[in-house]
Amino acid sequence: MISVSKLLCDLDAEGDGLRYDAANESTKRQIRDEKQRRPVVVWNVTKQCNLYCDHCYAAADTEIADGELSTAEGKALLDDLTDYGAPVVLFSGGEPLVRQDLEELVAYANEVGVRPVLSTNGTLITEERAQSLKDAGLKYAGVSVDGLPERNDDFRGVDGAFEGAVQGIENCLNAGLKTGLRYTITERNAADLEGVVDLLTDVGVDRFCFYHLDYGGRGTEIVDADLTPEDRRQAVKRVCDMTREYHDRGEEIETLLVGNYADAAYLVEYAREHMSEAQAQRVYEYLRVNGGDPTGERVADVDYQGNVHLTQFWQGYSLGNVRDRSFGAIWEDESNPLLTALRNREEHLTGKCADCRYAEVCRGGSRLRALTVEDDLFAPDPQCYLEDEEIHGSPPFDTGESSMAGESSAD
Amino acid sequence: MEEFDHEVDAPRGATSREWEVFVREDTADPLTHVGSVSAPSADIAREQAASLFARTAVTLWLCPADETHRYQTDAATLGTGKAGDDATMSVDEMESETLRGENR
Numbered sequence: 001m002i003s004v005s006k007l008l009c010d011l012d013a014e015g016d017g018l019r020y021d022a023a024n025e026s027t028k029r030q031i032r033d034e035k036q037r038r039p040v041v042v043w044n045v046t047k048q049c050n051l052y053c054d055h056c057y058a059a060a061d062t063e064i065a066d067g068e069l070s071t072a073e074g075k076a077l078l079d080d081l082t083d084y085g086a087p088v089v090l091f092s093g094g095e096p097l098v099r100q101d102l103e104e105l106v107a108y109a110n111e112v113g114v115r116p117v118l119s120t121n122g123t124l125i126t127e128e129r130a131q132s133l134k135d136a137g138l139k140y141a142g143v144s145v146d147g148l149p150e151r152n153d154d155f156r157g158v159d160g161a162f163e164g165a166v167q168g169i170e171n172c173l174n175a176g177l178k179t180g181l182r183y184t185i186t187e188r189n190a191a192d193l194e195g196v197v198d199l200l201t202d203v204g205v206d207r208f209c210f211y212h213l214d215y216g217g218r219g220t221e222i223v224d225a226d227l228t229p230e231d232r233r234q235a236v237k238r239v240c241d242m243t244r245e246y247h248d249r250g251e252e253i254e255t256l257l258v259g260n261y262a263d264a265a266y267l268v269e270y271a272r273e274h275m276s277e278a279q280a281q282r283v284y285e286y287l288r289v290n291g292g293d294p295t296g297e298r299v300a301d302v303d304y305q306g307n308v309h310l311t312q313f314w315q316g317y318s319l320g321n322v323r324d325r326s327f328g329a330i331w332e333d334e335s336n337p338l339l340t341a342l343r344n345r346e347e348h349l350t351g352k353c354a355d356c357r358y359a360e361v362c363r364g365g366s367r368l369r370a371l372t373v374e375d376d377l378f379a380p381d382p383q384c385y386l387e388d389e390e391i392h393g394s395p396p397f398d399t400g401e402s403s404m405a406g407e408s409s410a411d
Numbered sequence: 412m413e414e415f416d417h418e419v420d421a422p423r424g425a426t427s428r429e430w431e432v433f434v435r436e437d438t439a440d441p442l443t444h445v446g447s448v449s450a451p452s453a454d455i456a457r458e459q460a461a462s463l464f465a466r467t468a469v470t471l472w473l474c475p476a477d478e479t480h481r482y483q484t485d486a487a488t489l490g491t492g493k494a495g496d497d498a499t500m501s502v503d504e505m506e507s508e509t510l511r512g513e514n515r
Binding site: 046048050062063066067069070071072073076077080098099100101122123124126158160161162163164165166167306307316317318319321323324325336337338371376 | 419422444445447448462463510512
């Protein structure tokens with residue numbers, strides 16, 4: 001995750017300590033006050049969903065699937081994650097609210113000390129469930145909306161899904177739950193981006209996460225609907241411009257880009273072109289500490305059957321199953337050559353990634369997209385939209401002892 | 412002597428059949444379990460596993476997860492509890508609970 005509002009507008013947020021080792025300089029209470037060493041864990045509590053979205057990475061369906069972790073097993077998993085030191089568990093699906101024990105699991109996560117957050121389509125968040133989730137200790141709800149009403153409903157396969165999601169968002173906000181938007185940008189909905197933000201800021205939302213399409217689950221079936229490199233660059237520029245415009249007029253929205261670390265390099269280039277060289281260096285230092293694509297390191301996924309994945313999007317391969325072995329044992333097992341290679345990917349990247357000057361802040365982007373499109377785990381990410389002149393040459397800034405990030409870590 | 416009398420028999424495989432993957436990186440190495448891939452057939456499982464491990468492995472074994480009996484000496488890692496525990500909504504419940512902005 002790359003916080004545009006933090007990097008371009010200095011907006012403090014609770015995730016700064018996780019993302020940039022910047023807890024010391026933030027005025028917001030932090031999720032962690034030291035650099036993240038354990039992964040944020042996405043837990044798909046169910047494969048079942050009340051909608052049928054075109055781009056669902058979990059290939060969710062309306063029918064319940066065999067082998068869901070029970071309530072008791074789920075609590076044992078949360079104990080396991082706590083013992084390992086996972087800072088955050090993201091309850092996801094399918095649609096997690098179809099599980100009627102969700103509040104019990106959220107409360108248990110809160111009790112044992114792993115921060116519970118939620119990814120949902122919003123359409124099952126009645127007033128009662130918003131309140132019960134708040135009472136259970138849920139810290140954040142991210143609600144997926146993928147365009148203005150007509151386009152969103154087409155994407156999600158159900159008429160009224162947009163209005164239902166907004167109703168769910170309002171119920172969360174009325175219950176006092178921190179709530180944000182999740183928006184997967186594709187060719188089909190890129191035009192709606194600013195319109196959705198305008199509409200939802202009026203409702204009271206102040207956090208907006210923009211996802212690039214990853215090529216997992218049903219996402220592989222709509223690769224053709226993905227943005228061209230030129231359109232992707234424009235969409236990211238529009239997120240940057242929009243964020244600064246909101247902040248310039250005193251509306252401090254939080255905006256984040258997720259799933260494509262070419263964005264890290266682009267943000268440096270953007271700051272250099274539209275702000276100042278000093279700002280560009282500052283952005284670069286933050287992103288260098290952030291460490292680029294988190295696959296297999298700072299993010300993990302446990303699916304509804306307990307299979308552990310390298311990210312939530314990479315459902316076709318599992319490292320192991322938490323019914324057989326603890327999560328920590330699976331995640332630490334570097335006898336697995338794939339895990340080791342991914343954690344040392346700089347040594348293996350090929351093509352333009354091999355000598356890219358932004359390798360330190362990007363780390364080659366999505367290995368899953370490279371695998372899906374090129375059938376080569378270490379080929380360049382097909383979604384990279386950087387121009388040749390931007391990526392050739394030595395690293396854009398000296399990252400010696402005097403760097404801001406280094407000073408921050410030493411404090 | 413341990414009896415391996417705890418069987419882990421919950422299903423694996425989210426979207427299609429699951430295949431346990433074993434590789435050897437050198438002929439002198441032991442065969443190592445390196446996870447599993449989802450694929451509808453052994454041929455496709457071989458392609459999937461090769462795309463992940465062919466860079467370094469010299470041997471690849473695939474075993475259908477639903478034919479693999481998993482036993483351990485201790486009780487199940489996550490304790491007990493019937494999978495599902497009727498915690499999930501029925502299709503009818505989902506349909507009737509879904510908001511469509513009626514009361515906005």
